[in-house]
Structure formats: C-alpha cells, structure tokens
Amino acid sequence: MRRAVDAVWRIESARIVATLAAWTQDIGAAEELAQDALVAALEQWPASGIPANPGAWLQTVAKRRAIDNLRRRRNLERKLDELGRETPAHTEPELPDGDLTDDVLRLVFTACHPVLSTDARVALTLRLVGGLTTAEIARAFLVAEPTMAQRITRAKKTLTRKQVPFEVPQGADLAPRLASVLEVVYLIFNEGYSATAGEDWIRTDLCAEALRLGRMIAELAPTEPEVHGLIALLELQASRTRARTGPTGEPILLLDQDRTRWDRLLIRRGLTALDRALALTDTPGPYVLQAAIAACHARAATPDTTDWPRIAALYAALARINPSPVVELNRAVAVSMAEGPAAALDLVDQLTGEPALARYHLLPAVRGDLLTRLGRHDEAHHEFLRAADLTGNARERTLMQDRARQAQQHNQ
Template identity: 50%
Template sequence: MAAVFREERGRLLAALVRRFGDLDLAEEVTSEAIEAALVHWPVDGVPPRPGAWLMTTARRKAVDRLRRDQALSTRLAILRVEADRADPSPPVGVDLPDERLQLFFTCAHPALAAEDRGALMLRFLAGLTTPEVARAFLVPRETMAKRLTRAKKKIHSARIPFRVPGADELPSRLPGVLQVLYSIFTEGYAASAGPSLQRLEVAEEAIRLARILRRLLPAEREVAGLLALMLLTHARRDARTGASGELLLLDEQDRALWDRAMISEGAELAAVALTGGPPGPYGVQAAVAALHDEAVDLASTDWAQIVALYDVLMALGPSPVVAVNRAAAVAMRDGEAAGLLLLDELAEEPLLRSYHPYFVARADLLQRLGRLDEAADAYRTALSLAGSEPERAHLRRRLA
C-alpha cells in the first residue's frame, strides 16, 4: 500500500488543487483520504482503482469541510463543489486525469522566492513531510514550516494560477521548472553541508520527479536531457565514496560499481534530447556525462569531444561555472599549463569567489605543475569554502 500511496498522492493532490483552488484544503483532505484507506483497505482489500477511491473519499471530505466552514465555502465557490459531487469519481477502468503538470508550474512560478520553489516541489509533488523537506534543505523544521506557509500564502495572494502555461508561455516557463529539479538533484549529488558527500534520497526524489515530468511532457527534449543528465550522473553513486565515506575522484573510482542499466537508459535519453532540433543545455551536459560513463578509465576519455561540447554550452549560455569545467577538460586534452591559463583568466569572476570547485581545479593543476606554494594557497581557499565533511577531509589530505 505504501507504494500506491506514494504514486497516487501527488496526482490526487494536484487534482484536488485544480478542483478547489486551495492548497491547504487539498493537502488536508488528501491526508484524510489516505488515513481512511489505511483503515478500510486492510479489511476490504485494495480497490481495483485505488486512485479513484482516494479521489472520491477526498472530495467528499472536502465538501463536508466546506459545509462546516461557511467562510471557506464562500471563498471557494461551494456551488462549483456541489456540481462536482454529482459525478464523484471516474468510471471503473478510466484513469484519473494527471494534473501534476499544473502543480509543477505552480510550485516553480517566478513570483515565488527561489528558495521556496524546490521546497514546494518536494513537499507537494514528491510527498515528503515537512521534517523531511527541512532535512533536504538543511534547515530546522520550524524554519521550513514557515517557508512553506509563506509560499502558500504567496500563491493565494498573488493569485498564481494552477494551470499549465500556454504554448506561447511554455518556452519561457519550462526552464524554471527544470532548474528547480536540477537544484534539488545537485543537493543530493553533492551535499552543501553535513557529514555525507551524497544525500541519495534527495537525488532519487529529484529523479522521480523528473520521470513524472518526462511522462507528462514527452515531446520536450530538454526534459529528456535533464533526466538523462541525472541518471548518467547518479549511476556513479556507489563508487563516489570509499568504505569510510571518503570522497573518491573520478580516476579513483571502481567503474565496475557504476550502474550500467542506468547509464544505458541515460544514454538513450541523451540521444533523444539531442535529436530533432538545436541542442539545449541539459542535453549537452548529458552528452558530457555519457562520454565520462562510456570511458573505461580517465585516460581513455574522449576529452576532445568533451571540450567541444563545453564549447557548445558556452555558446548556448556563457557561464563561469561552465568555463571552469571547460578549462579542466582542456587541461586533460592539452596539458596542465593550458588549463591553468584558462582558469587564471577567470580569476576576477565574482561568482567564482565563493565557488570552491574553481579553487580545487586551480590547486590541482598548480600541484601537477610543481608550483606547490601556490597550490597550497588555493587548497586553503577551497577548504574555507567547502561544505560537506567528506569534501573538507579530502581537501585537508590534499593540502597535507
């Protein structure tokens, strides 16, 4: 039953939000419907259409609540609710309409604060509890509860619509949704703080949400590209740390531990993302990840192709972070001095002053060139900026 609830909760919540236009009400009656199922299903058995059963139960509970609360019923137009009740559930054998796509765009609306968007997605689309979302964002439970309350109030006060943008709006709004998902995944892939390098449950929730989005928008190639990038990166999860949780670099990892089924799926999606039109940034990044995953070791990686892909990324949207990654790839293709020259050209970029991978890359190249005092200085700067303890321990070892 837990798997059913996990799958149906997001769909149910989205459908109820669509019907009633109130996130709090939808959340409350969704929880009540699941609680009712926990009472009845062990006795009566799981119904043939569990989603329809949950929807019928939740809608009835919503109508009962609206009847008890006159102010709420007025605000949410009780007449429309009563009309809905005349047809309380879809016929057996008919799927519930999947309205999660509307909730994706509501949670990622540009009117919401950037730090609230990912929290809303994890809470209402992934179904994490408020304490779980708080752990995902490394903040106290009370802080996250206030953040979620603030975001819901903003949705109501700003009249943010629960709808999918029109065809003319989608190109400008979809990147925001993808960015939120990628930010969630990035926190799972490389934790910003804490005792562990990875937060696998966070990364896996991001992948699950990306799979849902892929099913809902099958024609959007950048959705396929983002899912591909996540899978191709997450495939290395078991090899990224040692027995004691220490960080292992790409050339130190046992590639036999990489998830080949996930790599195969990711590579197929990357091909989809790069076919049928100009490439997007997630598709190109997925292609880079695929080249890493296909190589038998670091030396045999196709660094020339990776540099070319970073050139494409820079053309799509110049970014200091992409430039750092490109410089590291150039160092592997053309030698440490060539890579270091490119990194030095980025020294005045404001964004990189707090970006510890820049200083790690610079320290590594300086060390390999024998410029040890400069390398030590760069490692110290990186250590002052690094977040998770495995990253910090790795930098302390390199500095020593």
C-alpha cells in the first residue's frame, strides 16, 4: 500500500501543491497542507482501499484542511475585534478553481527562482514539482538527510522572506527566469547521466525524473524553442543509457558503445522535439544546439559515419553564444575526430591554464586520449592518473586507472 500511495503522490503532488500555493501565496504552507493530505491517505487507504480517483481525493482533503485553517484564523480575528464592533457576515471560504496548468507552471518558476542558490533550486524542484521525499533527494546527491531537509526548509523560508510572487514572469523577465528553470532540469539530468560522486556512474532515477520534468515543462510552455531543445537533448542522451555501462556497471564510452542497444523510441522522440524547436526559432539557443549535436550521434550507425565536422561547427556556434572552457574542450574532441588528434591537442593545450578547468577531470582525460592516439603513451599515462585523482566517481576512477595501465603497458 505504501508503494501505491507513493506512486500516486509522485504523480499528483505538483498539482495539489500548485493549487494550494495559488490560493495561499505561500509555498511552505501549501506543501504542509498537501503533506497533511498524504498522511490522511496513509492512515485511511489501507482500510478503505485506494479511491477510484486518488488525485481528486488528495486534492479534496488538502482543500478541506486549507479551509479549516482559514476558518480558524477568521474566528481568531473575530474574537480579537473590539468589543461592540459589528461582526462581518460569515461566508464559507472556498478555494478558487484556477487553471491547473497555470498553477503548476507558477510552481515550477517559483521553485526555480534565482533568489535561491542553484543547489536549493534543484532540491526544492525535486521536492515540490517532482514529489520526491527529502530522503530520496539526499540519497541522489549524496548528502545527509538532515542537511537536505535544512536546505529545503531554508529555501522555502527564503521565498517567503523575499516575498517572491507565485507567478509566471512576463515580458523581458521571462527569458532569464525560464533559463533558470531549464538549468535546474539540465543539472538534475546531468547528475543522473554522469554522477559526480558515488559508486554508480549512472543514476537512472534522476535521469527519469529530469525527463518527466522536462516533458511537463514542454507541455506547459509549448511555444518556447529552448524548452523543446532541452527535452530533445535529454531524450537523445537518455537513448544511450543501456549501452553506457557493461554487465557489472563499468562505464562504456561513446565510441565503444553498441549502438544497436540505443533506444530507438527515445531517439525518435528527441528528433521530433528538435524539429519542433527548430521550427520555432531562426536563432537556436544553447539547448537547441546541444540537441543538434546529440542528433548527429543518434543518426550515425557507427562512430566513423558520424558527421564530425558538423559537430565541431555546432560546438563553435555554441561557444559564440555561450562561451565556456567546457564547450571548447568538447569542440576539441570533435576536431580530433574530424581533423586528427594533433589539431585537437593544440586546442586542449590552450585550455590547461583555465581556472575553471583546474579540477575538471575530463581535461586530463581528453588530453590523455589524444596523447594515446599520437603514440605518446608515457605522457598519456600521467594524464589518466591525474584524471583518476580528480574524479569523485568510483566507476570513472577505475576507468581512468585502467586507461593509465594500458598506456603504461605500451611503453614496456
């Protein structure tokens, strides 16, 4: 029964919290009311059975609790009125029947408000929009549960203290706020796709949650090209999941993957979303460009048939609108495939002094790969060892150590 209740909650919680928040204008109070309804379900459903419409049941209970709270406040205010003051006529409080789509969209924008730190935005979105428990979020990001609980509590208090309005921004305010929303979904997916720490290289639950959130936002904001660009990117990246690990969970890099294991349904969905994004804009943004890069891989049956010059050109376009040393590193990888490792090594060497990449394990990993292809195995050995020292993920560390040993063996 607990599993069934959890499944219902995961599906319905965002709508319930959003409806209550639209009325109370208080995210924290709305979640508490929704949690009260969840507790009621856990108490009553084992005996009465799951109702035919569990979402409506939870919504009704939450509304009743909200009305009871308002009635108590009104009674208290009435008792505090000056003696002899005329008591206003009693009216039964009601929750407005708003547009659920609008309410959920407001919830998404509020949870991802830039007034919060990036970590807080991610945690609050997973909590309020994703319906994950604090324990699940803490587990996913390898943080102690009390620490995550404090982070979520502080985030809700910050929204209240800063008087962040429960609304979808309009006009010139929309683009930067939408970028914040998409960034949160992107970060959640990336942590699942290539975990920064822990024993597992992939956390499929986080990838699935990011996909669900992305699809939800695409339905809520159907005319925004970057929204469709992001969901295209996530669908295409997720299509490779089965091929990215071996029988014991060891990482398998892109060029070594069995592409027959790529999920063709997800690829079709991703390409459809990319077409939709391109139809909405003449100037592709960062997510649309990244999705176009992923599409080049998805359309290629083998690494050799991949359109590497186009990928390099797309990374160059991405660097122009979103300058980043990480983008330049990825461009160098594409250049290595299109023009050879020597040309790419020149680009990578220009990045070695970048402060942002000082602790980034993929810089020495890429450099080690290029040096291996150039036959400079001793240098490659040291680069792979450095990459192993820098990564926080156990699976990736083992992969880098294996590549270091292979490079060393070539010198013996």
